[in-house]
Structure formats: structure tokens, C-alpha cells
Amino acid sequence: IWRANRMAKHSRALLAAGDHEGSELAIRELLAATPWDHESGSILAALQVDSGEPSVALATLDSIDAWSASRGSWIARAQALRATQREKDAVEVLEAAVAALPDFLRAHFLLGELYASLGMSEESRASFRRLIDSPQDSPAAEAFKERAGGALERGTDESPQG
Secondary structure, three states: OHHHHHHHHHHHHHHHHHHHHHHHHHHHHHHHHHOOOOOHHHHHHHHHHHHOHHHHHHHHHHHHOOOOOOOHHHHHHHHHHHHEEEEEEEEHHHHHHHHHHOOHHHHHHHHHHHHHHOHHHHHHHHHHHHHHHHOOHHHHHHHHHHHHHHHHHHOOOOOOOO
């Protein structure tokens, strides 16, 4: 376990330093030793989506989700599905995420974006409103609420950037 913790810390340090390739290699090594490390697997999947490999990211998520699902994997899976033009599947993932965690603001925001891109304006507005009505008051929550408010002001026929 100590080795795995050191490997995880090293991979995150590489990522923070902008060495995505080194971080990806370190995370792959970590996951070979500890396949249940969901957080590292979610980070790897996000890196794979960012690298233009959403299909590889989906395979990574399938392997780590065999252990458990997490906020990070739901977001990474939705982004990978969106990148492969499977928006409706991404919506299903995010709907499951907010059903399990009703105050999952990032999922509500991405769901609002996806609904808007699919022309589902009423659902998009409802998702953004649920986010804005959340009692969370952290800086991250306030940033999502501000972005959702901006999306509502512009109308949800256009997907907000984010």
C-alpha cells in the first residue's frame, strides 16, 4: 500500500507539472498494482479523453468501474461518450449520477450542456435551475452556479462553453 501511495503521489506531481505522458505511464503502472484505485483510473481516463482517445478512456472506465463507480468516473465517462458523438449515452450516465447524488453540481452542469446540445431546452433549463438552487456554497459551487446562471440568461438553445 505504501508503494501504491507513493506511485499515486508521483503520478499527480507529474500531472501538476504538465507531464501528461509521464503521469499516464505512472498511473498505468499504479493501476497494474492496484486496479481498484478508482481515483487514479478516473484521472487516467480524463487524460485519455484529453489526448483524443475517448474509446480507450471508456475501456479504462469499464475496468475500474468493475470495482466501484465515482464522481470522477461518471464525469470522465460522460465526456468520453460525448467525444465519440454518443451524447444520449452521456445523458444516461449523468442522469444516473444525479439520481445517485442529487447535489452533484458538475454533473448537473454537464447534463444541462448536453440537454442544450440535443435541443432539449426545457430539460437543460431545469438542470441549470437545480444547480442554481443547490444549498452548496463553496467557491466551486458558486462558480458552477454563476456559469449556469449565464447559460440561463443566454438561453439554453446554445451550449455554454465549459
